[in-house]
Amino acid sequence: MGTFILKRLLSAIPTLLIASLLVFSFIHLIPGDPASVMLGDMADTAEIEALRVQMGLDRPIWEQYLTWLGKALQGDLGESIYFQEPVTRVIAEGAETSILLALFTMVLIVLIGIPAGILSAAFHGGKTDQVVSGTAMLFASIPTFWLGLYLIFTVAVGFGWLPTSGFPSVLESGDLSNLKYLILPAITLSAPNSALVVRLVRAGMLDTMRDDYVRTARAKGLLEHKVILRHVFRNALIGVVATLGFTFVGLVSEAVVTETVFALPGIGRLVVQSILRRDYPVIQGIILVVVVFYILVNLIVDIVTTHLDPRVKMA
16 A cells, blocks of 8 residues: 555656646736736836846746756745735635635535436436436436525525625634534536436446346345445446546635625635736635645545455555
């Protein structure tokens, strides 16, 4: 196990270097100048050029990249041009919201998507299957921004059960009741992702049901629910685990629409704001952190897969 993890971590180094180079290069191709954005339309050319020199933007791009990479390897992602704070602190402030929202959403996805998928596969071709599959397709088709606004209008404004927007920090206040601010956003994000899990579980289980060992288990007189859960579902779970892992990373980094609708101070919203502000260090830092997150999740998924299916070798 230790050798496997070490090999995977070493193989991730070239991936991180290539990703950092591409990210740094593409971001600097974005039209606009951070110095001009910071000083505003009233600034003259001399002021803008002086600020560019101060921020090191006048140097060749390869020199800027090597300087940034050297600091990044030491855990220093630079200083935000807009916030005038270390990038790590800016990312950490948005990470709390995004990670808690992603965890909350994943709980709903697992509690809804997996049982519904099992139910749909177990009653394949029947009315239950049609209802579950039809509902999954419906929620997969609903735009998240529309669902979010509808929940705000009905649940938050109409009934007054939950807050409409914002998210007071749980870590700073220590008040767990602030998690209620994430209920509606989590429902909004979980709807389309639960539908995806339902379809994956259903498809995986239907494929597994055709295998010889499943027919053998039934022929031996094993109860149907044991056949479904012990034999069929466990093998179908392998593909679902991989999907859930990358769904979690996507929820952390890509929930831009939902965070905007509910005015949440998360990573997705921070990326959009940083692009508009031409805040290069923040954009680079977030993308680099997300790449590292993807690599770690991929490693965890591989380890879990080997435990679910002993036939998968660690190489």
